[in-house]
Amino acid sequence: MLKKGLLGQVIQHLCCLPGVGPKTAQRMAFQLLQRNRDNAKALAEILLKALAEIGHCQQCRTLTEQTLCEICADPARELALLCVVESPADVWTVEQATVFKGRYFVLHGHLSPLDGIGPDELGLDALEQILAKGEVKELILATNSTLEGNATAYFIGELAVKHKVQASRLASGVPMGGELEFIDRVTLLHAFKGRRNIE
Amino acid sequence: MICDAVYEQAGFILKQRQYRETSLIIDVFTQDFGRVTLLAKGVRKAKSKSAALLQPFTALAVSYVGCGELKILTHVDVLHAALELNGLALYCGFYISELILCLLHQYDPHPDVFNDYNCCLSTLASATALEIEWALRLFEINLIEKIGYGLQLEYDFMTGLPIDAAKNYAFNIEKGPYEDALGYLSGVTLQVLHAKTLYDAKVLSEAKLLMRRVIDVYLQGRPLKSRQVMNQIIKRTHNV
Numbered sequence A: 001m002l003k004k005g006l007l008g009q010v011i012q013h014l015c016c017l018p019g020v021g022p023k024t025a026q027r028m029a030f031q032l033l034q035r036n037r038d039n040a041k042a043l044a045e046i047l048l049k050a051l052a053e054i055g056h057c058q059q060c061r062t063l064t065e066q067t068l069c070e071i072c073a074d075p076a077r078e079l080a081l082l083c084v085v086e087s088p089a090d091v092w093t094v095e096q097a098t099v100f101k102g103r104y105f106v107l108h109g110h111l112s113p114l115d116g117i118g119p120d121e122l123g124l125d126a127l128e129q130i131l132a133k134g135e136v137k138e139l140i141l142a143t144n145s146t147l148e149g150n151a152t153a154y155f156i157g158e159l160a161v162k163h164k165v166q167a168s169r170l171a172s173g174v175p176m177g178g179e180l181e182f183i184d185r186v187t188l189l190h191a192f193k194g195r196r197n198i199e
Numbered sequence B: 001m002i003c004d005a006v007y008e009q010a011g012f013i014l015k016q017r018q019y020r021e022t023s024l025i026i027d028v029f030t031q032d033f034g035r036v037t038l039l040a041k042g043v044r045k046a047k048s049k050s051a052a053l054l055q056p057f058t059a060l061a062v063s064y065v066g067c068g069e070l071k072i073l074t075h076v077d078v079l080h081a082a083l084e085l086n087g088l089a090l091y092c093g094f095y096i097s098e099l100i101l102c103l104l105h106q107y108d109p110h111p112d113v114f115n116d117y118n119c120c121l122s123t124l125a126s127a128t129a130l131e132i133e134w135a136l137r138l139f140e141i142n143l144i145e146k147i148g149y150g151l152q153l154e155y156d157f158m159t160g161l162p163i164d165a166a167k168n169y170a171f172n173i174e175k176g177p178y179e180d181a182l183g184y185l186s187g188v189t190l191q192v193l194h195a196k197t198l199y200d201a202k203v204l205s206e207a208k209l210l211m212r213r214v215i216d217v218y219l220q221g222r223p224l225k226s227r228q229v230m231n232q233i234i235k236r237t238h239n240v
């Protein structure tokens, strides 16, 4: 199956993209090289440009080609609210799904003691510096709902206490449209522990 | 080739890493078969029911099949609700998991160590800082003993005399304690470690030094990552 030569290499590199298997990679390669050569050229150029120019926002560390990303540069965004997420993709997800009007801080990972990833590796100094400025009043910890994500949130929560900033964690529980019968036991247990009064 | 079809085996996930787009490779410490490595296929899909269950420090019942080093996870269920480990207790949990990963071979059954691991996690979930320290030392001593390197803590190996609570000792990892006025271990600490009974802060700090040296010898120079991370965390949260 594995073809040699340039075409084979193109297919192999397309294969490393999420959701792309060998068949799809093959179709993509032929599309780009046969029927859509102008588009292929534009894609190659924009990828190179993006790779060269996109770095991390100086403030929130999300991906941007500017010094400050659009969100950090937006004066309408509230300084008092800071949402901590694991990845730049999470910033997009939260932006699209919520009406959050504060700013973000991207961790680029989570605490992972068995991989040797601690606060230093996550660069939490930068977060502490933001907290120390005193502008942030509430920290929303939107790390993943995994053990490591929770550990990360717990630790950052402790930093927040140290800097006298209120911290909250995203609720975890029954998903919308979720019928109890089909929910796993762990999620259901969390939903029970995190139950709320009906207002 | 080791071919297996194991049904509802009690186990804890020690470590997991992502594999391809939707799968995980998990290191599980099972009760009867020791450390096994399992491929959990498709569990990172949005609708997967197993993702929530496949977390460390949760007593699971795992079923798996396969030949060779990597088996396929076929079913997983929760044996009892996850322990709530937070802060220091959680990092200690990672630490004992790393000890298992580093000091036990794959497919080497150790039901006794499994039992200790289970007990130690329960202690971590509900103990004070001092109790946690003691639980870790007991876990380390028992682990070293059960993998065949038990420490001799009973007598001075040079003189053959029992340990004297009033004296100080140095320690040879293979042979045991020997009297040394400048040694870092008090007789009391050795007696306590041997009897696995009462302890106080002094015993704990001496025991920590001893066990760190012992474990470092058996790790043969490999650094414990969880220990480094734990030190960072303690530094950040306690020294304001």
Ligand SMILES: [Zn+2]
Binding pocket: A057, A058, A059, A060, A061, A062, A068, A069, A070, A071, A072, A073
């Ligand atoms: Zn930004």
